Amino acid sequence: MIYLDYNATTPIDPQVAEAMIPYIYESFGNPSSSHQLGQTAKNAVEHARGQIARLLGCSREEILFTSGGSESNNMAIKGTAYTLRQKGDHIITSTIEHPAVLTPCKHLEKQGYSISYLPVDENGIIQISELEKAMTDRTILVTVMLANNETGTIQPIQEISRICRKHGVLLHTDASQAVGKIPVLVDELGVDLLTVAGHKLYAPKGIGALYIRKGVNVEPLIHGAGHESGRRAGTENVIFDVALGKACEIAGEHLKDHTLKELTDYFYSGLKSIFHDQIHLNGDPVNKLPNTLNISFLGHNGSDVLDMLGKDIAASTGSACHSGLISVSPVLNAMGTPHETARGAVRFSLGRMTTKEEINTVLERFALFHKRQKGEVL
Numbered sequence: 001m002i003y004l005d006y007n008a009t010t011p012i013d014p015q016v017a018e019a020m021i022p023y024i025y026e027s028f029g030n031p032s033s034s035h036q037l038g039q040t041a042k043n044a045v046e047h048a049r050g051q052i053a054r055l056l057g058c059s060r061e062e063i064l065f066t067s068g069g070s071e072s073n074n075m076a077i078k079g080t081a082y083t084l085r086q087k088g089d090h091i092i093t094s095t096i097e098h099p100a101v102l103t104p105c106k107h108l109e110k111q112g113y114s115i116s117y118l119p120v121d122e123n124g125i126i127q128i129s130e131l132e133k134a135m136t137d138r139t140i141l142v143t144v145m146l147a148n149n150e151t152g153t154i155q156p157i158q159e160i161s162r163i164c165r166k167h168g169v170l171l172h173t174d175a176s177q178a179v180g181k182i183p184v185l186v187d188e189l190g191v192d193l194l195t196v197a198g199h200k201l202y203a204p205k206g207i208g209a210l211y212i213r214k215g216v217n218v219e220p221l222i223h224g225a226g227h228e229s230g231r232r233a234g235t236e237n238v239i240f241d242v243a244l245g246k247a248c249e250i251a252g253e254h255l256k257d258h259t260l261k262e263l264t265d266y267f268y269s270g271l272k273s274i275f276h277d278q279i280h281l282n283g284d285p286v287n288k289l290p291n292t293l294n295i296s297f298l299g300h301n302g303s304d305v306l307d308m309l310g311k312d313i314a315a316s317t318g319s320a321c322h323s324g325l326i327s328v329s330p331v332l333n334a335m336g337t338p339h340e341t342a343r344g345a346v347r348f349s350l351g352r353m354t355t356k357e358e359i360n361t362v363l364e365r366f367a368l369f370h371k372r373q374k375g376e377v378l
């Protein structure tokens with residue numbers, strides 16, 4: 001299997017798996033227990049919290065463990081909305097967010113909050129002038145993703161932050177796709193809340209974190225005992241907390257390594273030399289994740305391209321066929337990508353385990369596909 005779908009999920013890094021083992025077998029205590037097994041587990045959770053904090057450049061107390069990107073986004077958005085209800089009821093987001101942001105916003109709309117959806121340009125970048133215009137004296141939160149899961153386009157969060165600071169409005173960013181792929185430092189970005197999803201950076205599925213800047217109050221979504229400083233009830237998932245900590249430590253070690261970007265660029269130039277102007281790169285060609293290529297194969301449907309590649313190559317398409325009608329990705333739609341282009345989109349997302357040999361195999365398949373198209377081979 002050639003796996004080029006790392007934005008969907010990553011395998012668990014072997015070093016991460018190894019770090020989990022002692023907490024499966026020996027150190028299984030409840031971190032709330034005062035005996036030695038409990039304290040060992042507690043120390044492990046706090047060590048992991050520190051590893052995440054180091055990667056994000058914040059303090060340990062500002063990291064809350066969650067069950068993943070969806071929960072972190074829900075907590076950031078609904079938690080601040082409920083806390084700040086007296087102050088205001090208006091939230092600003094964008095049209096290209098993941099459903100884990102859009103759906104909590106829709107939920108709040110039903111509860112009487114009003115939501116503004118910022119448009120993006122043809123590269124998928126938020127129009128900053130629209131943000132200024134959308135701000136009102138009832139605005140309490142801006143939530144804009146750091147990097148898009150489909151196109152890899154990176155948003156100008158620092159600029160967005162300057163506007164939020166000017167208006168005294170909190171800023172959340174869904175960094176599920178960015179953490180581990182590019183440097184993500186909360187102070188440099190100027191965010192108040194930031195989402196981490198473990199399974200996008202070689203930790204297991206079902207673990208994540210939310211950075212909450214000191215002094216920001218977020219209403220808990222899960223009530224119970226006083227875990228996580230009273231912000232999220234439930235006995236800590238020690239094994240997965242340890243895994244996320246280790247995954248963040250390893251991610252930090254890889255941040256200066258440009259191999260993945262070089263491999264992604266190599267793949268793109270290989271595709272260009274086969275297809276020339278019959279492919280289109282979706283998203284911003286410069287401000288993008290180093291591992292993501294969202295390519296439209298003009299004149300084709302994305303799903304047909306994937307079928308042609310073969311079942312042993314894993315990538316994904318944002319388009320889908322329902323009763324003979326092709327529906328295209330809402331993200332490409334929001335970018336104003338013509339339907340004819342959007343229907344041919346395929347997302348390739350490379351990762352730490354991707355090899356040049358694998359990319360060469362995929363390029364060979366594409367070269368054959370192209371020759372067949374031109375009728376040069378049967």
Ligand SMILES: Cc1ncc(COP(=O)(O)O)c(C=O)c1O
Pocket residue numbers: 007008067068069070071073098100145147148149174176177197198199206207208
């Ligand atoms: C940008 C983004 N946000 C949030 C999520 C949801 O994360 P999780 O699957 O950990 O709930 C994903 C996962 O696909 C994502 O890509």
